[in-house]
Amino acid sequence: DTARALKLGLEQLGYTVALAHNGPIALNVARTFDPDVVLMDIGLPVMDGWELAKRLRDLRGASNDAPVVAVTAYDRDVDRQRSTEAGFADHLVKPIDLAKLQEVVENLPLRSSSTPS
Numbered sequence: 001d002t003a004r005a006l007k008l009g010l011e012q013l014g015y016t017v018a019l020a021h022n023g024p025i026a027l028n029v030a031r032t033f034d035p036d037v038v039l040m041d042i043g044l045p046v047m048d049g050w051e052l053a054k055r056l057r058d059l060r061g062a063s064n065d066a067p068v069v070a071v072t073a074y075d076r077d078v079d080r081q082r083s084t085e086a087g088f089a090d091h092l093v094k095p096i097d098l099a100k101l102q103e104v105v106e107n108l109p110l111r112s113s114s115t116p117s
Contacts, residue, residue, distance in 0.1 A: 002041075002071070002094055002095070002096065003019055003021065003041070004019070006039065006071065006096060006098070006101070007019050009098040009101075010098075010101075013098075013102055015105075018033040018035070021044075021045075022044055022045045022046045022047075023044055023045075023046050023047035023048075023051065023052040023055070024046055024047075026040075026044075026052055026056070027052070027055060027056070027059060030056055030059055030060065031059075034066075035066050036066055037066055037067055037068075037069065037105050037108055038053075038056065038066050038067070038068040038069070039068075039069050039071045039101075040052060040053060040068055040069070040070060040071065040088075041070075041071055041072055042070055042072040042074050042079065042083070043072060043073060043074065049070060049072070050082060050083070050086045053068050053086050053087060053088065054086065056068070057087070067089035067108045067109065068087065068088050068089060069088060069089055069090045069091075069092060069101075069104060069105070069108070070083045070088045070090065070091040070092060071092050071094065071096055071101075072091070072092070072093060072094065073093065073094045074093075075093045079091070089108055090104050090108075092104065
């Protein structure tokens with residue numbers, strides 16, 4: 001439900017959004033969708049977000065790394081530390097305020113100045 005709500009909110013802000021509900025689907029989507037930012041839940045089924053972030057970097061290569069932002073219910077210091085160690089650009093805790101998410105995304109060092117996706 002959170003993913004669908006964020007997708008709708010981000011689309012209303014003008015972003016192009018691809019949605020995947022687990023790691024394997026996300027890896028398949030990443031083969032054809034080249035986002036400027038990746039929003040990732042940590043508590044995904046099949047593989048957690050930390051593992052998925054690593055696999056996305058391996059798949060895409062360092063030159064195509066889009067910043068990854070955790071969008072999660074995991075709010076312990078150890079979870080935030082693990083996100084930092086995994087290379088996440090930020091760690092946002094649900095429920096996500098759309099205005100806060102927009103502020104975080106707009107302040108990330110993006111790979112290009114193209115239309116946000």
